[in-house]
Amino acid sequence: MRFVDEYRDPELARRLLAEIRATVTRPWTIMEICGGQTHAIMKHGLDQLLPPEIELVHGPGCPVCVTPLEKIDRAIAIAGRPAVIFTSFGDMLRVPGSCQDLFMVRAAGGDVRMVYSPLEAVKLARQYPECEVVFFAVGFETTAPGNALAIRQAAREGLANFSALASHVLVAPAMRYLLSQPTNRVQGFLAAGHVCTVMGLEEYEPLAAEFKVPMVVTGFEPVDILEGILLTVRQLEKGEHRVENQYGRSVQPRGNPAARQVIDEVFEVADRGWRGIGIIPASGLAIRARYASHDAEKKFAVTAITATEPTGCVSGRILQGLTKPPACPAFGRACSPAHPLGATMVSSEGACAAYYRYQRRAVLS
Amino acid sequence: MCLAVPGKVIAIMEEGGLKTGRIDYSGMVNTVCLELVPDIVVGQYTVVHAGFALSIIDEAEALQSLETWAEFLELQRVADGPGRSEPENP
Numbered sequence: 001m002r003f004v005d006e007y008r009d010p011e012l013a014r015r016l017l018a019e020i021r022a023t024v025t026r027p028w029t030i031m032e033i034c035g036g037q038t039h040a041i042m043k044h045g046l047d048q049l050l051p052p053e054i055e056l057v058h059g060p061g062c063p064v065c066v067t068p069l070e071k072i073d074r075a076i077a078i079a080g081r082p083a084v085i086f087t088s089f090g091d092m093l094r095v096p097g098s099c100q101d102l103f104m105v106r107a108a109g110g111d112v113r114m115v116y117s118p119l120e121a122v123k124l125a126r127q128y129p130e131c132e133v134v135f136f137a138v139g140f141e142t143t144a145p146g147n148a149l150a151i152r153q154a155a156r157e158g159l160a161n162f163s164a165l166a167s168h169v170l171v172a173p174a175m176r177y178l179l180s181q182p183t184n185r186v187q188g189f190l191a192a193g194h195v196c197t198v199m200g201l202e203e204y205e206p207l208a209a210e211f212k213v214p215m216v217v218t219g220f221e222p223v224d225i226l227e228g229i230l231l232t233v234r235q236l237e238k239g240e241h242r243v244e245n246q247y248g249r250s251v252q253p254r255g256n257p258a259a260r261q262v263i264d265e266v267f268e269v270a271d272r273g274w275r276g277i278g279i280i281p282a283s284g285l286a287i288r289a290r291y292a293s294h295d296a297e298k299k300f301a302v303t304a305i306t307a308t309e310p311t312g313c314v315s316g317r318i319l320q321g322l323t324k325p326p327a328c329p330a331f332g333r334a335c336s337p338a339h340p341l342g343a344t345m346v347s348s349e350g351a352c353a354a355y356y357r358y359q360r361r362a363v364l365s
Numbered sequence: 366m367c368l369a370v371p372g373k374v375i376a377i378m379e380e381g382g383l384k385t386g387r388i389d390y391s392g393m394v395n396t397v398c399l400e401l402v403p404d405i406v407v408g409q410y411t412v413v414h415a416g417f418a419l420s421i422i423d424e425a426e427a428l429q430s431l432e433t434w435a436e437f438l439e440l441q442r443v444a445d446g447p448g449r450s451e452p453e454n455p
Contacts, residue, residue, distance in 0.1 A: 015441065035367075117398070143414065145417065145419075146416060153383065194367040194369045197412060198419060250420045251420075259419065262401070
């Protein structure tokens with residue numbers, strides 16, 4: 001497959017690993033922000049091939065994991081109502097709320113449907129004018145333009161029965177939060193290639209300069225990730241801290257202007273709660289007032305629903321790179337993908353779920 | 366969740382007032398929205414996420430980057446000389 005197979009070449013990967021080994025002289029802690037990259041690192045065993053000096057820690061870049069409990073509870077409250085078709089990407093359906101998940105709502109007779117694109121939800125609103133169609137709009141900047149475009153399209157078509165339950169998060173404010181913590185261990189970042197495909201590189205320049213950390217925008221195939229690590233290590237070893245773009249085949253410096261424009265038209269920046277972390281200022285996107293009639297939280301008056309995170313789960317520390325999943329006493333015992341206790345086990349892209357799936361249960365750090 | 370897959374645009378049409386395309390992922394074909402890549406044309410590659418094409422893949426950049434690595438590895442191979450074995454993976 002073009003633009004995939006070339007980046008899975010074992011010989012190139014072996015050579016990049018040799019170059020990383022030849023470059024590194026002392027310990028470095030590097031965070032990959034994106035859950036998709038965490039998953040790829042585990043799947044291809046890259047963490048086990050790197051020299052011992054390089055520690056990869058796994059960031060909060062899994063929007064399913066960081067969606068606050070109260071948003072899930074609000075989704076469940078809306079989905080259980082009569083004459084509502086509740087739509088969502090598949091990975092949100094099994095995320096546990098305070099008492100149940102969306103699959104349980106469906107089992108109890110609720111009309112909960114999985115969609116591949118938010119435009120499918122708009123299509124349902126067109127097909128079923130007698131029903132309220134609600135789309136659970138979850139995601140980072142990668143997903144935001146499509147979700148924004150769906151809301152705009154529904155508004156243009158006058159589909160008053162379409163609304164979105166928005167739970168959008170932004171990567172750069174989360175990186176700033178992590179770097180500002182006194183406990184921060186991260187010395188370099190692999191920035192998320194698809195987020196930057198939309199947003200470009202501008203947001204990262206001030207972060208790299210202020211916190212003196214290299215930021216290498218990185219793709220998702222094994223060769224991409226190894227090249228991203230090599231570029232980061234080269235900067236670290238030279239004492240540099242620049243924004244570098246490994247994923248130039250998809251990422252332009254200014255991102256995708258059409259995508260940024262539609263995000264800005266439909267959403268505005270807002271404070272956002274992150275499951276396992278808490279509120280991070282200006283780290284999310286909320287639906288603008290002019291699209292309020294398509295805002296499910298307002299339409300269904302569910303903002304009074306609040307929830308308290310259960311205690312005992314260390315996912316907040318895992319999302320900040322402060323601990324690794326196998327160090328948690330519940331990992332693989334009380335907590336598993338079938339019965340997740342917290343944020344990082346609920347989604348297949350969560351760090352705990354990735355460690356569980358790829359048998360990193362014995363690795364203690 | 367930010368998973369996105371590269372594919373080739375094989376047809377462009379309009380659906381419900383939106384620029385739409387058929388994308389071929391080495392055999393599997395589906396329909397995606399092209400509104401976010403207004404300049405894309407048939408034959409170009411794109412990165413698709415959740416039903417939306419997000420970027421036009423810069424083939425020249427991709428090719429150049431791969432060639433740079435190929436040259437770098439070749440130079441390294443020559444510098445290493447014959448008979449050098451790769452270090453064992455840990």
